[in-house]
Amino acid sequence: MARIIAGVASSHVPAIGMAIDQKLTEEPYWQRVFSGFEKSKEWMAKAKPDVAIVVYNDHASAFSVEIVPTFALGCAAEFPPADEGWGPRPVPVVKGHPELASHIAQSVILDEFDLTICNKMEVDHGLTVPMNLLFGSPKEWPCPVVPVAVNVVLYPPPTGHRCFMLGRAIRKAIESYPEDLKVVIFGTGGMSHQISGPRAGLINSKFDKAFLDNLTKDPKKLTRIPHLEYMREAGAEGIEMVMWLIMRGALDDKVDEVYRFYTVPASNTAVGHIILENHRRAVAKGKRAGAAKTKRAAHTAKQFVRRSK
Amino acid sequence: MARQAQDYEDIPGTVVFDAEKSRQGYPINMFCMSLMKEDNRKAFKANEAEYLKQWKLSPEQTQAILQRDYNRMLELGGNIYFTAKLGATDGHSFRHLAAVMTGSTQDDYAAMMLAGGRSVEGNRSKSGQFQPKPRAAAKSKAASTSKSKAVSKATSKSPSKSRSKSRSRRG
Numbered sequence: 001m002a003r004i005i006a007g008v009a010s011s012h013v014p015a016i017g018m019a020i021d022q023k024l025t026e027e028p029y030w031q032r033v034f035s036g037f038e039k040s041k042e043w044m045a046k047a048k049p050d051v052a053i054v055v056y057n058d059h060a061s062a063f064s065v066e067i068v069p070t071f072a073l074g075c076a077a078e079f080p081p082a083d084e085g086w087g088p089r090p091v092p093v094v095k096g097h098p099e100l101a102s103h104i105a106q107s108v109i110l111d112e113f114d115l116t117i118c119n120k121m122e123v124d125h126g127l128t129v130p131m132n133l134l135f136g137s138p139k140e141w142p143c144p145v146v147p148v149a150v151n152v153v154l155y156p157p158p159t160g161h162r163c164f165m166l167g168r169a170i171r172k173a174i175e176s177y178p179e180d181l182k183v184v185i186f187g188t189g190g191m192s193h194q195i196s197g198p199r200a201g202l203i204n205s206k207f208d209k210a211f212l213d214n215l216t217k218d219p220k221k222l223t224r225i226p227h228l229e230y231m232r233e234a235g236a237e238g239i240e241m242v243m244w245l246i247m248r249g250a251l252d253d254k255v256d257e258v259y260r261f262y263t264v265p266a267s268n269t270a271v272g273h274i275i276l277e278n279h280r281r282a283v284a285k286g287k288r289a290g291a292a293k294t295k296r297a298a299h300t301a302k303q304f305v306r307r308s309k
Numbered sequence: 310m311a312r313q314a315q316d317y318e319d320i321p322g323t324v325v326f327d328a329e330k331s332r333q334g335y336p337i338n339m340f341c342m343s344l345m346k347e348d349n350r351k352a353f354k355a356n357e358a359e360y361l362k363q364w365k366l367s368p369e370q371t372q373a374i375l376q377r378d379y380n381r382m383l384e385l386g387g388n389i390y391f392t393a394k395l396g397a398t399d400g401h402s403f404r405h406l407a408a409v410m411t412g413s414t415q416d417d418y419a420a421m422m423l424a425g426g427r428s429v430e431g432n433r434s435k436s437g438q439f440q441p442k443p444r445a446a447a448k449s450k451a452a453s454t455s456k457s458k459a460v461s462k463a464t465s466k467s468p469s470k471s472r473s474k475s476r477s478r479r480g
Contacts, residue, residue: 015403060341085393153390154327155326155327195407196389197383198322199411200411201421201422231325236325
């Protein structure tokens with residue numbers, strides 16, 4: 001049986017991708033951002049998922065204003081990087097997992113989530129930047145990916161509650177897949193940022209920190225945040241954080257927070273990152289002691305960089 | 310038919326890209342999408358006014374694009390993820406465009422971001438009627454003090470922090 005072992009949330013700032021592509025990661029400005037993901041890459045190398053489900057949003061790459069699906073599932077065998085206006089990112093083609101994706105589609109649609117099926121789709125920085133942050137820059141990505149694209153560009157995006165419930169349905173689908181697969185689910189985007197209009201540059205670290213705290217401890221509380229509050233408190237584009245709730249909905253109610261990182265800024269955006277492990281992963285393997293050790297180590301590594309006042 | 314008032318119109322310095330904006334801005338955004346292809350970027354740069362004729366833009370929309378008036382493009386239905394492709398065609402990043410839209414110099418904007426970004430205090434509400442929920446307000450006295458500052462700032466209709474030059478929405 002397939003199972004979700006952990007959830008990862010990460011911002012997907014396009015400038016992070018550019019810093020990687022232009023080899024600027026050692027510059028002090030970028031070092032501050034990338035250093036926060038060193039432990040995460042180690043964690044991911046140990047976790048070795050068989051499949052990653054990546055919840056992200058398309059930024060006018062695969063979907064223009066002609067067709068705007070609220071939830072779209074990538075069922076293709078591969079997803080090439082899109083040309084976003086400056087040429088496609090020099091990253092490997094993302095391989096899909098069509099069998100698992102089709103299974104998820106069937107299960108989730110019958111669970112009353114009306115997904116759009118994408119058998120041909122390009123992917124942009126929204127998906128590839130978090131892949132780089134967690135997997136580095138290998139010649140081939142280490143595992144296949146099932147992309148879940150969420151509309152957060154055209155208002156209104158799906159509600160936080162709807163997203164959380166979709167996560168629940170995805171989890172149910174995965175747990176009914178017969179093959180023994182270890183799955184990690186990514187929620188991407190956020191944290192507070194506004195990149196449009198005279199209010200651009202808005203950052204709200206207090207909101208972000210509370211969001212991270214509750215993501216671990218009380219995600220149901222987050223499902224009640226109305227869109228107006230995201231936009232007012234965390235910036236017009238901060239509404240992307242609803243996507244993190246799909247990831248969280250796919251996890252157990254109680255999770256171990258094994259790592260967290262936060263820094264301001266990357267370009268216009270507050271960068272937030274968290275890794276949450278399902279308890280069951282440790283229990284199933286009879287390694288409670290090991291899990292506690294991991295947690296302590298992670299706690300030591302935990303950083304919370306607050307640059308704003 | 311008059312447009313129904315939306316609660317998010319109270320957020321200062323912000324144009325929410327909703328269904329109506331999307332309808333209005335369809336030609337701007339589809340023009341911007343065309344710039345994802347290298348050949349189109351070249352054709353546009355070779356003769357901008359001529360290239361724009363094929364997109365059924367209104368005269369205001371055409372003018373906003375030619376003048377690179379990014380705030381005006383938002384008001385006329387453009388969306389930042391689309392207009393950023395125009396920015397990219399000019400060799401400009403999201404951060405460059407953000408600075409332009411706030412009326413800041415590139416250096417001032419970069420400095421503001423490095424110092425932690427634009428504070429939400431004073432930037433929540435145009436009307437000044439919005440009060441943070443009790444859980445936020447109860448946290449500290451400092452928060453409520455800065456909130457009262459915020460109200461007076463918001464009523465002066467300046468969406469930007471004093472650090473960046475203030476600018477009207479139509480700018």
